[in-house]
Amino acid sequence: xxxxxxxxxxxxxxxxxxxxxxxxxxxxxxxxxxxxxxxxxxxxxxxxxxxxxxxxxxxxxxxxxxxxxxxxxxxxxxxxxxxxxxxxxxxxxxxxxxxxxxxxxxxx
Amino acid sequence: xxxxxxxxxxxxxxxxxxxxxxxxxxxxxxxxxxxxxxxxxxxxxxxxxxxxxxxxxxxxxxxxxxxxxxxxxxxxxxxxxxxxxxxxxxxxxxxxxxxxxxxxxxxxxxxxxxxxxxxxx
Numbered sequence: 001x002x003x004x005x006x007x008x009x010x011x012x013x014x015x016x017x018x019x020x021x022x023x024x025x026x027x028x029x030x031x032x033x034x035x036x037x038x039x040x041x042x043x044x045x046x047x048x049x050x051x052x053x054x055x056x057x058x059x060x061x062x063x064x065x066x067x068x069x070x071x072x073x074x075x076x077x078x079x080x081x082x083x084x085x086x087x088x089x090x091x092x093x094x095x096x097x098x099x100x101x102x103x104x105x106x107x108x
Numbered sequence: 109x110x111x112x113x114x115x116x117x118x119x120x121x122x123x124x125x126x127x128x129x130x131x132x133x134x135x136x137x138x139x140x141x142x143x144x145x146x147x148x149x150x151x152x153x154x155x156x157x158x159x160x161x162x163x164x165x166x167x168x169x170x171x172x173x174x175x176x177x178x179x180x181x182x183x184x185x186x187x188x189x190x191x192x193x194x195x196x197x198x199x200x201x202x203x204x205x206x207x208x209x210x211x212x213x214x215x216x217x218x219x220x221x222x223x224x225x226x227x228x229x
Contacts (some may be wrong), residue, residue, distance in 0.1 A: 031162070033211075033214065035215045037153075037216075038151075044219035044220065047215065057217075080201070088152065088153055089212075090153075090215070092213070092214025092215065095166060096169070097155045099152055099154065099177075100152040102152045102153075
């Protein structure tokens with residue numbers, strides 16, 4: 001099973017700042033099978049990024065993904081108030097599909 | 109408009125059984141990879157089970173032999189039969205739509221609102 005480790009656990013930032021979230025895999029992940037989700041309290045997750053760097057439908061361009069192999073990054077260029085949430089990476093190229101433990105982006 | 113609506117959650121004693129349902133609209137369930145994903149209270153996401161468009165099924169080791177995923181094409185619905193429930197199965201269970209092929213099948217573009225299953229005596 002591929003273990004995804006996200007860091008940091010919590011990121012305290014102010015609106016307008018840049019957020020950089022890391023997702024490290026225990027084994028190489030094919031980029032096509034690396035996704036990022038956003039989850040707000042009491043809501044279902046929302047697909048943000050698929051294939052490591054492609055934005056899902058309706059996702060603002062301040063969200064971007066990058067990386068390959070075992071190291072992937074989600075970047076939010078300028079935080080908006082609605083971006084404070086928990087972010088999860090996921091891989092599904094190797095069975096079973098696995099999620100990272102999440103990074104919480106909170107208001108400083 | 110694509111919608112997924114789960115039902116069937118509730119409080120159940122350890123060792124009991126429960127069947128979750130997911131009513132889909134706006135697309136055809138049998139054409140997509142469909143999954144169940146759960147989230148224990150205050151915890152992260154855990155993939156539980158997947159059914160391919162072709163009908164093949166997969167399960168997380170933690171539920172293998174106890175849970176069964178299925179679908180009813182005539183009702184355009186997805187199900188999760190959960191037997192021999194344990195306290196550690198307590199979670200919100202989400203129904204999620206994947207893509208139509210292997211490359212996209214495991215990424216979830218639509219999710220239901222979730223249904224809470226509580227396993228406790």
